[in-house]
Amino acid sequence: MVGQLLLHITLFLWSMSNALLAVASEASLAKPNCSSQCGAITQIPYPFGIGAGCYLDDWFQIICDNSASPPKAFLNRTGLEVLEISLEGTLKVTSPITFSNCKNKKSDRQVPNLYDGPFAFSQQSNRFTSIGCAVIALMTTDEGSPLGGCYSICDNITHSNTNIFPNNSCSGLRCCQTTILEGLSFFNTNFGAMLNGSDSEKECKYAFLVDHDWFMLTNISTIVDMDNVPVMLEWQLLQYSEQDIYGAYNISLQNMNCKRSDYQPDSFELCSCKKGYQGNPYLLHGCQDINECDKPDICGPGICSNLPGHFVCYKPDPRPVRRIHVGVLVAGGVIGLLFLLFGAWWSHKVIKKRKDIKRKQKFFKQNGGLLLEKQVSSGEVNVEKIKLFSSKDLDKATDNFSIDRILGQGGQGTVYKGMLSDGRIVAVKKSKIVAGGEVGQFINEIVILSQIIHRNVVKLLGCCLETEVPLLVYEFVLNGTLSQYIHHPNEEFSLTWEMRLQIAIEVAGALSYLHSAASFPIYHRDIKSSNILLDEKYRAKVADFGTSRSVSIDQTHLTTLVHGTFGYLDPEYFQSSQFTEKSDVYSFGVVLAELLTGQKPVSLMRSQESRSLATYFLLSMENNLLFDILDPQVMKDGRKEKITAVANLAVRCLNLNGRNRPTMKEVAVELEGIQLSVRADSDVQQVFPEVRCVQTQEINEVWDVVSTSTGPCTDGGTGSSLDVQPLLFFRTQ
The missing domain is CATH 1.10.510.10 (Transferase(Phosphotransferase) domain 1)
Known part of the structure; x- marks a missing residue:
């Protein structure tokens, strides 16, 4: 009975501590010390932000116009008014309507150019819409090439303004709609008449890209009085690396689900918090555990215990509670608590030791240990020259990989200055990512350097395979690069x-x-x-x-x-x-x-x-x-x-x-x-x-195509030419 009471008390205290931690760790979706609200938008999540240092780059910069009532938010690069931002990769903004032959309306209004940025018009949410009698509305490129369009017919019947669109329908009669291309980031709107010389050419007509859900709930006849309509954009982070988003930190994806690019492994398309967590995955420690026990009656008559990412319900003991003397209860509770604490300490120590062993085995395999063993068995690695360091030794040598010890950073990792227990100064290279190709490069560097004995090649002293990321230990070269x-x-x-x-x-x-x-x-x-x-x-x-x-x-x-x-x-x-x-x-x-x-x-x-x-x-x-x-x-x-x-x-x-x-x-x-x-x-x-x-070259910066043209060349009477100029624009992974 005393044991059950102690168990209930322990679970209650654990739940309370978890609840306090959850409240303490609850944070805004914006960067720390950054404003997260502008007018009706109550949450502006990073990578969007207001003010210097609060956004990823100027594509995501939000300008809050406090002179409006209520204040309005605008995208800095495009000038579009922001209506809604979602961490699921969508952004609702206002987009201009293009008019033709409409009184008191400008006819040259076009959608902004989103090219070369992280935004694109949503194919799923938007529809290109045209309103008018006998109108052809086209979406075109800057050169006039068609990207899509639709046409509407005229019923030649005069309607009042209240019923010109029966049942608020847009199915081709004075109103037409069509879907758009996937990934579309820019287009121009042009009009044409179906019947040349007809009176319909003089009628007011207008076209726009619009959020379909909003359009279905709006009276079509009222749109002509508007200048802008809502449009849904999609955003992603393919063109940004992890360091661009999080800075110079090693990010754990334990509480996050991130879809990586097939072509840019260092970049994400989108991230989200795993089930049982909430927050902003683009912030350091942005995904926090949800305390499900805060929900009323989630366990019914049972006891709820919150755990990281989930919760556990304990059924109450159905047996009746017997009265126990208070002194006996307190004494038993103290003794039981002492046993509980001692057992918890001993269990923690044993479990931690087992976890450390399993973790080191996991890291050994993850960091290419099996591949290195294969190289050693085949004789490709000179094991006499390569020492296996422990993680404890290298943590001590680099002051737990302090930022102050960083010597430099490159495409494959970060190099730290360290001092071994014997007083030797070394350089410790810490890989950036533990993934297929990078592990292969790590083992490859060991294999290559174990074969090299030359005074003008940096000497490899050893490696460490029992840490989360692979480590290489080199001789320290004093004077930099x-x-x-x-x-x-x-x-x-x-x-x-x-x-x-x-x-x-x-x-x-x-x-x-x-x-x-x-x-x-x-x-x-x-x-x-x-x-x-x-x-x-x-x-x-x-x-x-x-x-x-x-x-x-x-x-x-x-x-x-x-x-x-x-x-x-x-x-x-x-x-x-x-x-x-x-x-x-x-x-x-x-x-x-x-x-x-x-x-x-x-x-x-x-x-x-x-x-x-x-x-x-x-x-x-x-x-x-x-x-x-x-x-x-x-x-x-x-x-x-x-x-x-x-x-x-x-x-x-x-x-x-x-x-x-x-x-x-x-x-x-x-x-x-x-x-x-x-x-x-x-x-x-x-x-x-x-x-x-020297040959001349023309470079198409979009497609990285190089064309060359050569003039006559002489070299002692012998014609010669350079085959191709060095490429000026390209990107390697």
Whole structure:
């Protein structure tokens, strides 16, 4: 009896604590410290918002006009008045009516352009509607191509304004409707008459896109007096990454259901809270548990206990309650409570230990442990050089992965600075996502780095597979990335010409080793200045082998999905999806151009045809303008003949025909020769034989199509041309 009473008391206290937590955690659907109401709209949920920092971007910015009574909400980018916002992906706004031959009505009013934004007109909810006698109403593109339309006929009977539309019907008689295309984001409205020269051309006619549910409840005759009607928009977040929405946080999807894009795995179409939770899934901890026990009589005569995501009902004991002495009850309660607390503590400890073991086993498998075991058994991984770290060691080393310890962030994860128990400073790479392709890249990086022994390649010390996301432990490289020193020079320290040449030699030597001296040829596939680190003596170390691949000796290329970084990607690889060792050579050529010019691989400050540094560099070389684009530090320190020699080598590396590029071994040998050589000043005036002409290109920014046209080219009497210009606009996953 005492045990049952204690059980009831415990369940009551648990339910009360859950209720208090639910009340405390209840939050607005807007971002913290942001207004969530404007006039009749009582909830403006993020990603929409009012005020700076309260919305995702200006497509979702809400302007609240407090001068109106009551205040009205408008979308900033389109100027549309907002009537209703739903986290289910819909947005009700007002849309203008297009009139023709109607007194006191403007005839040039069109719907706003939603192109290239997160909004589209809802195909399911909206209907394109036209009202008038013998009218053809069309939805067209800017060029006049039809997207849809409808026509209405005239009954030639004069009606009063009250019964011109019998039964409020819109089935073709003076009123017609049609559905619209899916994903439609813009259209123009045009009119035509069915009978040329008829009086119907002079009648008032109007057309509009309208929410069908609203239209069915509205008197059609009254619409002519309106200027706008409600329209339903659909919104989604495909063009935004998780970091765009949540910031630099690791988001747990435990309480959320999110549909991801097949083409953009880092993006969501829409999210919602799971059953038993409520709130805004686009906010940190936005989905909170619903306390079902707050609902009256949800368990009838039983006792309700709220649990995360659901609840449990306990039936009362049907046996009659016997009277017990108060002292006995209190003593028994205290003793029972002590036993209960001790049992709960011991059970929690045992359960936690079992959960930790199961969780580590789950993470080991999830993080590719089985794949790594397979690689080890096949001899592909040098286990003597790879140490397995515990999560406890790395938590302590990085101060629980404190934000203050972040060294940098990339496409595959975040790198933290840490100190091991033996005093060694290390860099810990934490993967961003634990999912199929990313796990494969994680294991691939272990396999690749375990085979590499080179002073100019970042050394892998070990890994950790028992955490939620995979971890790699590298030697710590003190002085950051080459990109920082090129594009953000420090007044107290700058890269001299000799240092730049030495760094180029060291990177070329490392790539030459990967291509021709490793046990299996290795293609890096993402050579760029931000993947080249500098140690305490400013020696170069090549890093980030997540997308690298090893190939058999008799292979000449890899056929893969296109991976790389805009500005460094080999155009030949982009077109054929075949990555060769010469693709790394092209990327290295861009790095050489960066070292020479100090300019970024892609810049909107340059003209459209020269936004790519590769194109800009080749054009400058063709026009003998090398010394007009050099970095001031290079001009100050370098000898012209050596600068010219390196520039000519960069041109050869950037040749658009991969077969005409040198190998990395040849590049390394030539750079070492340039470092040691002394050339006559007259060599500076030599014409650059490698680049004789630069093709022009026209880029269709919508479809990323590149067309080329070439003029006559000569090279010592031999015609030559560059096959294709580097692509200026593309996106890789």
